[in-house]
Amino acid sequence: GDSVTQMEGPVTLSEEAFLTINCTYTATGYPSLFWYVQYPGEGLQLLLKATKADDKGSNKGFEATYRKETTSFHLEKGSVQVSDSAVYFCALGSSGANNLFFGTGTRLTVIP
Amino acid sequence: DSGVTQTPKHLITATGQRVTLRCSPRSGDLSVYWYQQSLDQGLQFLIQYYNGEERAKGNILERFSAQQFPDLHSELNLSSLELGDSALYFCASSGGGVGAETQYFGPGTRLLVL
Numbered sequence: 001g002d003s004v005t006q007m008e009g010p011v012t013l014s015e016e017a018f019l020t021i022n023c024t025y026t027a028t029g030y031p032s033l034f035w036y037v038q039y040p041g042e043g044l045q046l047l048l049k050a051t052k053a054d055d056k057g058s059n060k061g062f063e064a065t066y067r068k069e070t071t072s073f074h075l076e077k078g079s080v081q082v083s084d085s086a087v088y089f090c091a092l093g094s095s096g097a098n099n100l101f102f103g104t105g106t107r108l109t110v111i112p
Numbered sequence: 113d114s115g116v117t118q119t120p121k122h123l124i125t126a127t128g129q130r131v132t133l134r135c136s137p138r139s140g141d142l143s144v145y146w147y148q149q150s151l152d153q154g155l156q157f158l159i160q161y162y163n164g165e166e167r168a169k170g171n172i173l174e175r176f177s178a179q180q181f182p183d184l185h186s187e188l189n190l191s192s193l194e195l196g197d198s199a200l201y202f203c204a205s206s207g208g209g210v211g212a213e214t215q216y217f218g219p220g221t222r223l224l225v226l
Binding site for chain 1: 147
């Protein structure tokens with residue numbers, strides 16, 4: 001069945017460091033891929049998405065490229081800020097199921 | 113702000129009790145999804161409604177039920193509550209109810225069962 005495997009956390013980085021959070025997926029067909037972010041005490045917010053192979057989603061300095069050959073959708077940011085501290089979820093949506101499948105989440109803490 | 117609203121924000125109750133969580137989807141969205149977020153299970157899909165009809169079921173317990181009303185708001189009913197039901201419950205909405213669509217999440221209801 002469809003599933004998402006996400007890099008375990010927590011991740012602690014210094015401000016301005018480079019961020020990568022790995023995400024790989026298993027799916028039949030051609031899923032859409034998402035990154036959601038959950039700030040402390042809040043709900044999930046869509047960060048970026050990609051709907052087909054080789055698409056790059058980007059928002060707020062974050063990027064992720066849909067790689068069909070490696071079934072991956074890694075999240076990257078060149079220079080993190082303290083305000084990026086949050087939990088990041090990779091998710092998959094496919095036409096074969098109505099719900100999103102979420103990874104376990106990666107907690108990022110950025111220290112000044 | 114996603115446009116999805118959920119009430120109440122917090123709920124504290126006792127074991128054996130029943131509670132109702134409410135969700136209003138984004139304007140124009142016909143589909144509502146309920147998810148449970150707990151520390152040990154992560155984000156689990158519970159149930160989906162589309163334009164008033166149940167469309168998909170996930171890991172929803174028999175003690176839990178939901179419905180979607182003609183104005184498209186949805187309610188999740190949790191009964192015979194147990195300590196393990198303590199979690200964050202999210203509602204999400206989308207336009208067409210297809211899995212590949214973007215789902216927009218509400219702020220959640222934090223349930224604590226004592």
